[in-house]
Amino acid sequence: MQEVIFLIFSLENIYLAIWIIFVTSILLSKKHPITTMSWLLTITLIPVIGMLLYIFLGINWREVTLINKIKNTTHHSVRSIMISNLVKFNSSDFFGRGKRDKLDEILKNLKLEDETVEIINLIFNTEKTQPNLNQNYEIYYSGKNAFKALKNDLLNAKDSIYMEYYIWRSDELGVRVKEILIAKAKEGVEIKLIFDGLGSFLSIDRVYKKELEKAGVEFLYFLDIKLFMLKLDYRNHRKMTIIDGKILHTGGMNLGLEYITGGDKFDSWRDTNIRVIGDMALYYMAIFATDWLNSGGKFDFNRFEKFILNRSNSINSHPMQVSSSGPDSQWASIKYLYTKCITNAKREIFIQTPYFIPDHSLLEQLKIAALSGVKVRIMSAGKSDNIITHRVGKTFFEELLLANIEVYQYQKGFLHAKTILYDDEVSSIGTCNFDSRSFNINYEINAIFYDKEINSKLKKQFFEDMKYSTKLELDFFIKQSKFKRLTDSFFRLFAPLL
Structure with missing residues (x-):
């Protein structure tokens, strides 16, 4: 009996020592106080599972190894070619010197509203990317139209195809794209593909990959979880295709x-993609090149020079800018973009996102905007592919409604679009969801448009989507039982971790 008591006492002391180690690690991680409290609650309330979750999802492994790996790549050659944000750790050291005059010249010619210039300056100061001019664009609100256009552009590729996707499947669509890529590779087109290590894990069969390899199509996994198991929390959520250095597909x-x-x-999948012809493709190509280098590949930067020399003048001049961020970014630039859109708005804000899990600062900014007289409309997925995020997201709706914010849940299939626009001139389409994971942990990329025509089209589509959405009412939440409120409050504790 004494041996049993001694064993229990020893195990308790061992567990206490391990718990103290985890608590110390969490406190020293310099996370946001709300996130810190969430992790402390997780490892305390769910001891073993919570600790395992923190090891795989909570530790900032990037500070120890990922940034060091990125720093070892060579990208000084790009600096002399174009202004971009190839390097996400302190990119100003590489691209920020002596470029302010060029930005001022661009802004002078664009003649944009003062609030729009503030956003351009924000993105420039956090990422050093310049606004650029583009000849043409087409927005797609369905996968059928978007992939029809993508396949057509792939078929007409002459020089290069660069594709990067969080999820890539070897299904019917994936097989058709593979057939096109193999045919283009045989024609001498350079092809590079990036799959996310987690998002595309087990979604591409071996035969598919062998056929690509045999044809000379290069592909790499970004942070392959078989090699980087402890970093599976860092996901490359970007989606892009760049063709011949002049055509971009993203969204x-x-x-x-x-x-x-x-x-x-x-029944259906409602998403938003955009096809752009112009200089925007070069900026996305630079970011692709960074991800390719960080995945262990080599990149011929001479192609940048060729594409820049051969690019056409943008007659229609649709001004755009790219914003990208990740766990190794110096600044949470896409979050800052959303913040600036909310605080700049004078009349109205439209947000579409499948997952709505804002942090405290963004939540307060939305409420302040609405209470100041700005018409704020938020649309999220009424039918979700993730029960937990869907449940947590709904816990924010009551306080939004109390602030006179209109909240809609899309019911005609699954809403997966990620867009934000305000007033008349600024809008954005991208990969970033309205949640802490996208703003702070994932590798994301958004296209920003300083174009009243694009703003108007996205606004028109939002109103079209409202026809297939349920507008939430405050009475529904007020009448909820105490047990429902209690369970919702419990789920909300984990919002910073999702």
């Missing part, structure tokens, strides 16, 4: 058939 759509058919769970 919320991964490369999977469900974006066309709705898949097994939904």
Whole structure:
């Protein structure tokens, strides 16, 4: 009996020592106080599982190894070619010197509103990316149209194809794209593909990859979880295709058939992508090149020089700018972009996101805007592919409604679009969800448009989507039982971790 008591006492002391180690690690991680409290509660209330979750999802492994790996790559050659944000750790050291005059010249010619110039300056100061001019664009609100255009552009590629997707499937759509890529590779087109290590884990079969390799199509996994298991929390959520250095496809759509058919769970899939012809493709190409280098590949930067020399003048001049961020970014630039859009708005704000889990600062800014007389409309997925994030997201709706913010839940299939726009001139389409994970942990990328025509089109689509959405009412939440409120409050504790 004494041996049993001694064993229990020893195990308790061992557990206490381990718990103290974890608590110390969490406190020293310099996370946001709310996130810190969430992790402390997780390891305390769910001891073993919580500690494992923190090891895989909470530790900032990037500060120890990921940034060091990125610093070892060579990107000084790009600095002399174009202004971009290839380097996400302190990029101003590489691209920020002597470029302010060029930005001032661009702003003088664009003649934009003062509030718009503030956003351009914000992105420039955090990432050193310049606004650029583009000849043409087309916005797609369905996978059918978006992938039809993508396949057509792939078929007409002459020089290079660079594709990067969080999820890439070897399904019917993936097979068709593979056939096109193999045919273009045989024609001598350079092709490079990046799959996320987690998002595309087990979604591409071996035969598919062998056929790509045999044809000379290069592909790499960004942070392959078989090699970087402890870093599976850092996901490359970007989606882009750059063709011949002049055509860009980007937005919320991964490369999977469900974006066309709705898949097994939904009748349809509502997302937003954009096709751009112009200099925006070069900026995305620079970010692709960074991700390719950080995945262990090599990149011929001479292609930048060729594309820049051969690029056409943008007659229609649609001004755009790219914003990208990740766990190794010096600044949470996309979050700052959203913040600036909210605080700049004078009349109205439109937000579409499948997952709405804002941090405290963004939540307060939205409420302040609405209480100041700005019409704020938020649309999220009424039918979700993630039960937990869907449940947590709904816990924010009551206080939004109390601030006179209109909240809609899209019911015609799954809403996966990630857009924000305000007033008349500024809008954005990208990969960033309205949640802490996208703003602070994932590798994300958004296209920003300083164009009244694009703003108007996105606004028109929002109103169209409202026809298939349920407008939430405050009475629904007021009448909820105390047990429902209690369970919702419990789920909300984990919001900073999602």
